Amino acid sequence: MRCAESLRVQAYFDAEVDAVSAAEIERHIEHCAECRALLSDLEQVRGVLRRDAPYERTPAALRAQVMRALDEESAAPAAAAVVPLRARYSPARRPRAFWLGALGGAGGSAIAAMLAFFLLVPRLTNPLLDELVNSHVRSLMPAHLIDVVSTDKHTVKPWFAGHADVSPVVADFDAQGYRLVGGRADYLEHQRSAVVVYQHGAHVINVFSWAGNGHSLPANATRSGYHLAFWQAGDLQYCAISDTGWDELDALVRLLRE
């Protein structure tokens, strides 16, 4: 027979109770050996699961497939999606001809709006720049900067083989003032990009790399106080981003391109 409080003890364990109930339950646990045992079981099961249960990620092929499906969906049926909504509001008595006109109008304006998005939006905002700045800022938060800590390019480069979709240039320029500190995998442009992390004085420089897939690169830019320098080498596109000055950033870019 289970103690009647077992579900409450579980809720306490899952941090689902308020402070008053928590105090009550703690008092109960002190006196109930069964609930003490339960609590330790719960901890054990959680420990085992969080340590050893498979923690899978979406396979790259499936992710790409999803993105393609979304591309098709957001390209084609914008007009189709507008029509049924409009239809609901209109009285059914209207003559048929009105419908044809209304449908044409709705579809036409949807297509016009879509074209406007495609033509105008990329000029006003380049999502890639925002993505890069966000990733860079996130990487500066505690424990986010580096997945593989190493000043040895022979450690960092092979690590990427298992963790990113690309294999970028990795080199240590300690002599020139750019110390290699490690690498990280980051999600960018719908792929697992490789990030090589350098330290220059007090500044962190993240060098992102991803497969270009024929997309053109944005021009060098400054966003939120961070400089972004872009270049292409073979199939790979690179972006070095940091809060150092342009000269320091350019010097690293030149070293990497050599």
Add this chain to the structure above:
Amino acid sequence: MDEKRARFEAAVLPHLDAAYRFARWLSYAPCDADDVVQEAMLRAFRGFDALRGSDVKAWLLAIVRNCHLTAAKQQQRRGFVPLPEENDVQDGHAMSATTADPEDESIRRDEQRTLDRLIAGLPEEHRTVLMLREIEEMDYRQIAQATNVPIGTVMSRLARSRAALKARWLQEAAGAPRAVR
């Protein structure tokens, strides 16, 4: 990229991995999970405008579950019962494993395999609730939304699945030595 798509990618795509894992826990056959996830992402995109202030992750997982149910019904109608694919489950570890001492590593992989088998052996409605709580770290309310049951049911399923997993784990430890398989 249009504005809805950009909002969708910012709000929903971060939960793609969670959606994939959830689909795996539901069907336990990777190829089914692929179809379910893709269909779910499409439905989520179409219904994205209706999402107002609700929890995105729980909302997305609820869609994944609906897609899974639809797919399962269709398979039933065709009289098709997939065999559990044990090997594929093991392959999943390749990506998350971090290299350490090779001997520790092999013991750990053994334990992972055992645990994986035990999880797979739980009834689906217990397995999903347990994994959403322990792996996705969702709270009761989110789990209730994702699995479409009242919170009380979430609590009792959680209690039962935890007890069952613990019991099976002990059984396993007491049973045959792990190296023999």
